Amino acid sequence: MLLSVTLTLLEGLGTTLQLFALTLLLALPLGLVIALGAMSRLTPLRWFVSMVVWVVRGTPLMIQILIIFYGPGLLFDLPLLPRFGAALLSFIINYACYFSEIYRGGIQSIPKGQYEAGEVLGMTRSQIFFKVTLIQVIKRIVPPMGNEFITLVKDTALVRVISVYEIIWMGESYIKKGMIWPLFYTAVFYLVVNGILTLLFRWAEKKLDYFR
Amino acid sequence: MRKLKKAVSLILTVAMTLSFAACGGSSSTVASSSAASASASASAAADSDMSYVQDKGTLVVGMTDFAPMDYRDENGEWIGFDADMAKAFAEYLGVEAEFLEINWDNKLMELDTKGVDVIWNGMTITDEVTNGASVSEPYCNNGQVVVVPADKAADYTDTESLSGLTFAVENGSAGAEQLDELGIPYVAKTTQADALMEVASGASDACVIDLLMAGAMIGEGTSYPDLTYTVQLNSEEYGVAFRKGSDLTDAFNTFWKEAYDEGTVMETATTYGVQESVIEK
Numbered sequence: 001m002l003l004s005v006t007l008t009l010l011e012g013l014g015t016t017l018q019l020f021a022l023t024l025l026l027a028l029p030l031g032l033v034i035a036l037g038a039m040s041r042l043t044p045l046r047w048f049v050s051m052v053v054w055v056v057r058g059t060p061l062m063i064q065i066l067i068i069f070y071g072p073g074l075l076f077d078l079p080l081l082p083r084f085g086a087a088l089l090s091f092i093i094n095y096a097c098y099f100s101e102i103y104r105g106g107i108q109s110i111p112k113g114q115y116e117a118g119e120v121l122g123m124t125r126s127q128i129f130f131k132v133t134l135i136q137v138i139k140r141i142v143p144p145m146g147n148e149f150i151t152l153v154k155d156t157a158l159v160r161v162i163s164v165y166e167i168i169w170m171g172e173s174y175i176k177k178g179m180i181w182p183l184f185y186t187a188v189f190y191l192v193v194n195g196i197l198t199l200l201f202r203w204a205e206k207k208l209d210y211f212r
Numbered sequence: 213m214r215k216l217k218k219a220v221s222l223i224l225t226v227a228m229t230l231s232f233a234a235c236g237g238s239s240s241t242v243a244s245s246s247a248a249s250a251s252a253s254a255s256a257a258a259d260s261d262m263s264y265v266q267d268k269g270t271l272v273v274g275m276t277d278f279a280p281m282d283y284r285d286e287n288g289e290w291i292g293f294d295a296d297m298a299k300a301f302a303e304y305l306g307v308e309a310e311f312l313e314i315n316w317d318n319k320l321m322e323l324d325t326k327g328v329d330v331i332w333n334g335m336t337i338t339d340e341v342t343n344g345a346s347v348s349e350p351y352c353n354n355g356q357v358v359v360v361p362a363d364k365a366a367d368y369t370d371t372e373s374l375s376g377l378t379f380a381v382e383n384g385s386a387g388a389e390q391l392d393e394l395g396i397p398y399v400a401k402t403t404q405a406d407a408l409m410e411v412a413s414g415a416s417d418a419c420v421i422d423l424l425m426a427g428a429m430i431g432e433g434t435s436y437p438d439l440t441y442t443v444q445l446n447s448e449e450y451g452v453a454f455r456k457g458s459d460l461t462d463a464f465n466t467f468w469k470e471a472y473d474e475g476t477v478m479e480t481a482t483t484y485g486v487q488e489s490v491i492e493k
Binding site for chain 2: 070072073074079080160161162163172173175176177179180
């Protein structure tokens with residue numbers, strides 16, 4: 001019984017991890033683009049980006065998932081996105097906005113003197129950004145990113161509102177068969193995944209421990 | 213110079229805001245016109261909901277794991293009174309039945325947005341579904357019953373005796389409506405099974421679930437041997453829901469009558485032990 005439940009839950013965990021990995025793959029670069037937009041010298045662009053970040057961070061992710069999946073069909077009678085695709089899209093948008101703020105904090109924490117030094121050496125703005133700033137930014141944003149990664153693993157549970165069968169959905173389905181423990185057992189899987197992430201982040205921090 | 217910059221950025225900002233407003237305006241007219249065309253196409257689609265289903269070759273059945281109506285056998289195949297009849301109906305239409313487990317709270321949205329083509333899962337005919345969907349003629353009788361631990365059942369035999377109990381019930385279900393009418397407060401859960409779990413764990417004294425489900429899920433020889441049901445609060449009927457204005461509803465009613473006359477309905481019902489509840493046609 002334990003084995004068959006474990007296998008079923010692992011199937012759900014597969015969906016959970018797919019969502020996790022694909023979200024990171026696409027939200028990490030998109031977050032950087034949003035961060036650069038938020039720091040742009042173009043005031044209207046800056047305002048626009050801040051507005052988007054405000055809306056996305058200021059509304060519940062569950063509502064965003066529901067809007068992205070059901071919205072097109074309800075408002076415009078369009079065919080629906082695939083369930084997993086809609087879930088992924090909402091996560092990418094949501095997490096890119098959170099990541100963008102972390103990037104922005106990291107970028108703005110680099111002393112202005114370094115930009116000035118770069119300019120004196122005749123480097124262009126983009127050269128300064130990619131060759132001097134970015135590598136230090138990465139080091140500084142590792143701890144807050146660790147937080148977001150771990151939250152992301154657990155947030156994936158929300159996608160069951162649009163019937164994406166992730167691990168908690170699988171665990172809950174046992175309640176109807178009179179088995180309550182599989183739902184609580186899912187916590188073990190989250191704990192293991194987040195344990196691995198924690199170790200990876202610790203290793204990354206050590207690897208990046210070279211500037212001071 | 214500085215002042216000039218400020219003025220320019222101010223002008224730009226105003227221009228942006230205006231263009232946004234303009235966008236908003238135009239997009240809202242687009243939205244309303246497309247909404248109009250959507251409702252036009254919806255009525256067009258409603259005329260041909262059956263051909264829509266037949267063109268794509270699958271009837272997507274929205275359901276939940278709900279024995280004995282819909283549940284999986286050892287091979288993972290969906291079976292049950294509703295599942296088997298849904299397969300027969302799909303065959304009648306000349307398409308394949310595809311079962312999709314949905315979040316029951318979102319059933320009407322799933323139907324509206326064509327996420328599913330039919331909701332067929334021991335669904336009680338309530339105002340909510342008759343307002344939001346096209347519902348078939350009833351095919352099964354059902355009722356809402358109060359579930360309590362077996363050793364306490366003797367104390368609760370009528371509705372008056374229920375007032376001191378704490379209740380759990382599925383949010384928005386027919387059971388919740390009954391408790392609302394009686395003025396009894398309750399904890400709302402996502403599913404009937406969750407409500408049962410509340411009672412099994414002792415978190416609530418009692419819950420209200422479907423008679424059919426109670427028959428299949430509680431009592432001796434089931435997953436919840438220590439629970440039993442006492443008071444029946446009402447009687448109600450099960451129906452099948454299609455999109456508003458869909459021609460599939462009529463097709464279903466015809467199909468059901470034929471299947472009943474042939475004896476298929478009773479035969480299937482007997483397989484799953486719900487023959488007592490089936491409505492005579």
